[in-house]
Amino acid sequence: MIKPVLECIGVAAGYVKGLNILNGVDLVLNSGEVVSIIGPNGAGKSTLLKAIAGIIKINAGRFYLNGLDKTNTPTYKIIHEGLGYVPQVNNIFPSLSLEENLEMGNQKNTNENFSDVYNLFPLLKERSKEKAGNLSGGQRQMLALGRALISKPDILLLDEPSAGLSPNAVDEVFKSIVEINKTGVSILIVEQNARRSLEISNRGYVLDQGRNAYSGLGKDILNDEKIVELYLGKM
Ligand SMILES: Nc1ncnc2c1ncn2[C@@H]1O[C@H](COP(=O)(O)OP(=O)(O)O)[C@@H](O)[C@H]1O
Ligand SMILES: [Mg+2]
Numbered sequence: 001m002i003k004p005v006l007e008c009i010g011v012a013a014g015y016v017k018g019l020n021i022l023n024g025v026d027l028v029l030n031s032g033e034v035v036s037i038i039g040p041n042g043a044g045k046s047t048l049l050k051a052i053a054g055i056i057k058i059n060a061g062r063f064y065l066n067g068l069d070k071t072n073t074p075t076y077k078i079i080h081e082g083l084g085y086v087p088q089v090n091n092i093f094p095s096l097s098l099e100e101n102l103e104m105g106n107q108k109n110t111n112e113n114f115s116d117v118y119n120l121f122p123l124l125k126e127r128s129k130e131k132a133g134n135l136s137g138g139q140r141q142m143l144a145l146g147r148a149l150i151s152k153p154d155i156l157l158l159d160e161p162s163a164g165l166s167p168n169a170v171d172e173v174f175k176s177i178v179e180i181n182k183t184g185v186s187i188l189i190v191e192q193n194a195r196r197s198l199e200i201s202n203r204g205y206v207l208d209q210g211r212n213a214y215s216g217l218g219k220d221i222l223n224d225e226k227i228v229e230l231y232l233g234k235m
Contacts, residue, residue: 003031005155005186006052006083010061013051020059021047023210027188029155030202034177034187036218038194038231039207045190046088048207049157053085054078065155079107084153088160088190091144094133098124098143101132105147117146120179138169145176149185156180158189162196174200194232198222206231 006029014021022044029035037045050056052063054075063071065081079085092101102117102124118125121142127135132143141161148156161177162170170193178200181187191197198204201218206227214227221227 004028004064005031005066006188007064008048008052008061009064011048011051011058011063012060013047013056013058015047015056021210022051024061025207025210026212027205027215029186029188031186032181032184033202034181034189034200036194036197036201036204037188037190037207038192038197038204038221039213040231041192043207044210045207046159047210049085049087049159049188049190052078053083053157076107079151079153082152082154084148084151084156084185086144086148086156086158086161088163092132092135092140092147094131096132097129098132098135099128101143101147102128102150105150107151113150113152116152116183117149120149120176121146136169137165138172141165141169141173142176145173145180149180153185156185156187158187160190160192162191162193170196195222 008025008027010024010026012020012022012024025048039045051058054073058071062069070078093104102114123139124143124146132140135143162173165173174196177187189197198218198221204216204218204221205212206214
């Protein structure tokens with residue numbers, strides 16, 4: 001049965017009082033899905049994830065987690081309720097060791113999930129005592145994913161996980177996302193690398209100027225000439 005795990009209805013949010021960046025966004029993430037949010041720079045994609053994660057205030061509309069109204073729930077509570085969030089920037093602490101970075105994500109204070117994360121990313125175990133600042137871009141992204149996974153989320157929000165990575169590292173990151181999804185985690189991804197992201201997504205949403213511009217199956221968006229021309233560039 002299709003069950004929404006996350007739902008936004010008419011979400012409006014912004015950074016300055018009285019000035020909304022998001023102007024009523026609707027979005028559904030169903031259990032087990034990978035869903036992409038794409039759209040031009042400045043469309044409000046990161047802002048939407050921040051509003052869901054309780055980092056900025058939702059001024060209008062509602063946000064539901066597993067059918068329960070969680071509009072404007074503080075971030076630490078949202079994390080306890082099964083939402084993991086990997087921000088676009090500053091998603092690791094370079095001066096701390098890998099292990100300490102993972103520990104920072106251990107909001108529930110259990111050690112049970114370290115081994116799952118180490119199985120998914122053996123490198124994080126091998127280099128656990130090293131400083132995170134020594135890692136390459138792709139390895140840092142793995143650490144950021146690991147840090148979010150430590151608290152065993154049911155839902156993962158990923159903001160531009162492939163940004164600034166080498167082609168090989170981009171492949172690795174998308175492979176990891178598919179692996180994580182296979183373990184039952186529902187995933188909402190914001191990506192500039194729209195094509196790659198849609199390829200691994202069940203569905204996608206195009207945001208433009210803080211509003212829904214289009215939504216559909218990942219493969220339909222990729223085959224839609226108009227969307228491709230407007231938002232994905234020439235094939
Ligand atoms: N911390 C902030 N303070 C004020 N305005 C911001 C802040 N972050 C983003 N914005 C503005 O919000 C709009 C949407 O930004 P963002 O959600 O980051 O876009 P996207 O992720 O789609 O590229 C942009 O006009 C941006 O300048
Ligand atoms: Mg962004």
